[in-house]
Amino acid sequence: MADPTLSDLAAEAGVSRSTAGRAMSGHKSVRDDTRRRVQAAARRIGYEPNRIARSLRSRNSMFVGIIVPDIAHGFYGRTVKAAQDVLEAAGYQILVMNTDREPHREQAALKTLLAHRVDGILLASSGGVTESPPVPTVFFDNLVAGAGEGNVARANKQGMDILVGHLVDAHGCERIAYLSGPPILTSGIERLDGFRDAMGARRLPVVPEHVVFGDEAWSPESGTVAMRDLLALPERPEAVITASDTIALGAIQAVRDRGLAVPDDIALVSFDDPFFGAFMEPQLTALRGDERALGEHAASLVLQALRTGSRERSVEVRIPVALTVRRSCGCASPGASH
Amino acid sequence: MADPTLSDLAAEAGVSRSTAGRAMSGHKSVRDDTRRRVQAAARRIGYEPNRIARSLRSRNSMFVGIIVPDIAHGFYGRTVKAAQDVLEAAGYQILVMNTDREPHREQAALKTLLAHRVDGILLASSGGVTESPPVPTVFFDNLVAGAGEGNVARANKQGMDILVGHLVDAHGCERIAYLSGPPILTSGIERLDGFRDAMGARRLPVVPEHVVFGDEAWSPESGTVAMRDLLALPERPEAVITASDTIALGAIQAVRDRGLAVPDDIALVSFDDPFFGAFMEPQLTALRGDERALGEHAASLVLQALRTGSRERSVEVRIPVALTVRRSCGCASPGASH
DNA sequence: CTGAAAGCGCTTACAG
C-alpha cells in the first residue's frame, strides 16, 4: 500500500508524467481541461505530491529553521507561532530547535538545520552563533549587529524610557531601582543602557546598589533574590523596574514575604506584559511587546530575502512597545495607555 | 558554491561513492582506516549528508509530526518540548502544526504532515481527526478511544478526586462548585465526570447551578464570567474547583472584583499548576501534571511503534497528577503534598 | 500545450 506516485497519477489520468507533474504543481502551460482531468484523477487515487522528492529535485527544501532558547517560554512560543503563520501562508514549513541558552546547543541546532537544507533561518541567539550562517538569516530578540539579512527586536531603550518616564511623571518617583537580566546579550544590554540613559536624561542618579542582576534565565527565583537584596538596603528605593515579567513575579513575592505591599510600599513596573498581567495581585503595569508583530516581521524579512535571492546588507527593525497601566505602579485603576 | 556531495567526498577521500556513503552513514562493513579517511575528507571539504536525498532514497523521512491546538500555550509548549527531546535523541526531527482548536485546520495539518511523509504523528486532537491516520500515531491530552498506537493523558478522574478530597478532608467543605471546560473532548469530559464521581462517592450533592461551563479555549475571561455567575447565586458555594489554571486566574479576579477574598470567603483549587502558581496572590493550590513525563511518554510510544513496525492495538497510558498545596484552598502555608 | 529524458544526492541490493 505505498503512496501513489506521479506515475500512478499519469496512468490514471491518461497523460505523461511530465504533464501530470505540471498540472499538480500549478505550472502555467497546461490546458485547463487537462489540469482538471489530472486533479480529478489525483482525488480518485488519493495522490499527494511527495514533498521530499520535490525538495530534492527543485533544490528548495521549503523549510525555514527557527532557533530559540526555549519554545515553552511564553515570549518565544508566541513569537514562533506568529512567524509560523506567515511562513506557512507562503508555503514554508518550520523546523524549531531549542537551545536552552547553551551556545554549543545553538551551534548543533544550526548544523542540524543546515543538514536539512533549510532555505532560511530565524535565530534568537543565546550567543552561540556570532556570524551569518550560509543561508539567509534573520536574527531576532537578541541581535548580532550587522549580521544576517535582518535584525528584529523590541525597542528596548525606548521601552525603558517609557517605564522610567511613567514612574517619574505620574508618580514623582526619584529613587528608582532596576532588576536587570544579565547584560550579556543585546536585550539585556540595551535595557540596562536604556535605564541609565532614561535616568540620566531626567537628572536622576543611578545608585549602584539599586541595579541588581538576575540569572541567565531571567527566572522568577532570581527576581525574588534580587528584590530581597534591594529591600535589605538601608536606603530603600521608591520604585523598581524589572527587566522582565518573570523577574517581576519573583520580585513581588519578595515584597510580600517582607510584609510589604506593591505599590503602597514600593511601586513596580515591568518590561514584558504576561498574559496574566491583568489577573495578578496587584495587576501589573507593564510594557506590551507585541510578539505577533515581532514574529511576523522576522518571518517577512526571511521571505523577502528568499524571494529576491539577494543577500543584501542587514536591515534593523524595531518593534515598538507600549505601556499598559494597571495597579502595580501606584495608579488607581486599569485602563489608560501611556 | 553548492554544498559538497557524496561524489565530492568520494573524490577527496579516494574511494567510491558507495564506500563514502557507507562510511558516513555508519554502515558496519567499512574498514576502520577507510572510515577514518572518509571522515577526515568530510571534515576537510565540509561535507554534510543531504538529509533530503537520504530521506527520499531510504523512504524514512525521519520526521515525526506533532499537532497541537496552540504551541504558545504553556501546557502544549512544555509537552512538545519534552517530546522533542526524546525524538531528537532518537534521530528524528519534529514538525509542529497549530490548529487553534479548529477541526478543519487539524485536518489540513494532518494532510500537510502526510505530504511531508512523516514517519509518525503525535496528536493532541481538538476533534478534527477521529480515526487512525495512515502512519503510527499517538494521541495525547485529548484521546480518541482505541485509535492509533497509543493514547496518553493525565489521570483526569483521579485528579478530580484528589481536589474534591482535599477540600472535603482538609477543609470540611460540602458545597463545592465546579468551573468546567466544555465537556466536548475527553479532557473536559473526564474531569466533569471525575468531579461528579468524587462528589457522589462522598455523598455530596452536585447542585446543577454549581457546575458552570467556560469557553472552548478554557480562557481566563470565561473563568471570570463563570465565577461571577456563581457569586450571584443566592446560595454561594464554600469552595470552587476550576478545570484549569487559566480558568482559575479569571475566577480569582471575579472574586476580588466582588470585594471578596480567596480563600477567606471562598476556597479555590485548580486542575493544572501554572509556572507562576507560587507567585500568585493567593498562591494557588493546584494539581501538577508533569507535562515532561507526558510528552516523553507519548514520544516513546511512537518511537516504539516506529521501531517494531508493528501496528498493534492501542495502549492507554495515564500520567499521574499530584496536589501542590499552597494557600488558595485555605491551608495556612505552602509545602505539604497530598 | 505535451512528452521523452536527464538528474537532484543519496542508499542498497548485487557481485566480486
Next chain:
DNA sequence: CTGAAAGCGCTTACAG
C-alpha cells in the same frame, strides 16, 4: 570490505 549500477519521486530544460 569495496565498487558499479539501479532507483527513490519528483522537476525542468529541450524538442516538437
